[in-house]
Amino acid sequence: MRYPPGVSQSDFDRAVVEFRAAIGEQWVFTDEADVDLYRDAYSPMWGEGEEKIPSIAVAPASTEEVQAIMRICNNYRVPVYPVSTGKNLGYGGSAPVLNGSVVLDLKRMNRILEVNEDNAFALVEPGVSYFDLYNYIQERGLNLWIDCPDPGWGSLIGNSLDHGVGYTVNPYRDHFEAHCGMEVVLADGDIVRTGMGALPNAETWQQYRWGFGPWLDGLFAQSNFGIVTKMGFWLYPAPEAFRSGSVQVPGYNDVHELVRITAKMMYSGILNTNAGVQSPMQGLLGRTPEMRERYERANDQNNHDEDTRALDDFARSNNTPFWSSQFKFYGPREIVDSSWEYVKRQFAHIEGVRFQDQESLDFPMTHEELMQTVDENHFGVPSMSVFQLGNRSNFNPGGSSGHLGFSPVVPMTGEAVLKSNKILARALRELGGSTVFNVPPYSYHQRTFTILVGFTVTRDADANRKTREIFRELVKVAADNGWGEYRTHTAFMDDCAVVYSFNNNALLRLQQTLKDAIDPKGIISAGRYGIWPKHLRDSDNKGVGNA
């Protein structure tokens, strides 16, 4: 059996005996073969001394058992790392930030406590996956959609607490924004309900989120202040229809007007789904070195009329628009059709603009029919098809054991699209990085674009070390330009947290103050999102082999 750092063997042995008494012997996993299942399959430190590995794992079945576990951990100062389903691959999976922590595996807490069709909400436990809730709704024929990330095997609560996102409409696509009410177990085993849940017999816990007084829910996301054991989510009343279309603009500089209008329509609610900016020219530029150089020079320089004219001529001669955006509409048929017509009118003044009608669907559709659409995730259907990206292919000839995403948030402007392209591409070139995929700016959140630079993770330690080095440099480069990550893998949480450094890291210092007050022994998820407990804050010994 492995032992956690900072706990004597005798104390830990006693804690394990008490864990077994509290939740049953079969739910306390101490054999290395079992504990190894909690390794992060996408770890960029796989097989190295820095890899994060837990000591043991415990799997309680109820809030009461979570409370019992926490009282034991608090008594013996045992570090504990809660995971919902442990499927947060790319962001650390089920492996702790602090090596040797006890994984608190909540996937046995998998009850769907309520789904209310008329008021469109659900109340669930952490072990409920998107598939579970989807199946529940399908089996009962409820007229509701979920909003799911890809893949859909993760926990609603876990994904929401990590600020995960999906693909339908506001507010459902931002999974933390779509939550309403929490139940949280604190480090000492006490239990709190937020919002209207603090009112005994509350009838609006999942409908009115603010409750009375300060709203605390944000403390429990991307943090380590408590263990969420119940959470409410707003669900999307199934829409009648969907349609999508793309707007294509011909010139290099048209990106500014394309994004300006897109942003205006997002802020006014006409567009309420995610949209991105792509360049259909990307392939052509890649195959044409002279034009690629002009593109880089145009991005690099302020006065680039000659290059932009040449680029526009090149695009025109290839009958290829320089930029395009895809827009999606959900709702009554009349409204989605009218919205698309309205959107087209907003762009009509751009010389050479083209519009392309894409999918048009009327609901309800069967599961099988939805799986035949361009992307089932856009219709609240969970799947795992995203894993096909890791296979060997022309796109990814080496195959991979996983991936990481570097994902800074940038403004929703054409200028930011060009600037982020320039800065990140240059940094990657200088750092010798090669990425498998670079996703263009995409509005995962309502008022910003997120740039996703994807790295493969392999079982080659040297390659992974190089990836980590590049990733860490990109964090600094982005921060120098005012862009921070919205979410990251556990390996980079310190790197990403520390660049939020206004006023000598005042935000992090406040988070640390809260940590010391709420979890004075520092036992919950030490180091998560850069928040270390007092006894480890300045220590070089943050667990055996910790990065």
Place this chain on the structure above:
Amino acid sequence: MTNRREFLQIGLFACTGSWSMVSLADSGPATGLAKPVQAVLQDLRYPTAAEYAWGLLGHLAGAEHDARLAIKGIDGELSRLWFGAWQRGENLSLAGTTGADVLFCLEQLGRDKGLRVLWRSSHGKHDDGTGEQVLYSWILAGTPASIAHNHYQAAEFA
């Protein structure tokens, strides 16, 4: 890595050498698994998967596995099967020939039900990198040890 001919000629349990070969080599498939294999998956994206999958089926049938054992075709997306009937099943045992993505998902999902990949073999790509997409044949099942930890149930609908 085995090629198709070796796979079929040498036989399933002689051609491994992979890390995950555990008790099956000594005890054979019938006694190494706590539960007969219930389905053999064939990844329909890869035409050559059929031959391997049928080879698996033949071996498993010969090892006194369920006579009703049949090939199930999937197109790389197994979530409907897993999160449908299988999730609620007890002591699931599966075999198949699929792409790496499907095997990875099954490894990750299987551990929630106390299942491990007990055997796997890759085929399809030559050492020089030419050839077809790498395919894996595999068996996913509970070992006697992990079956004891096979406690996770399907989501309870309260």
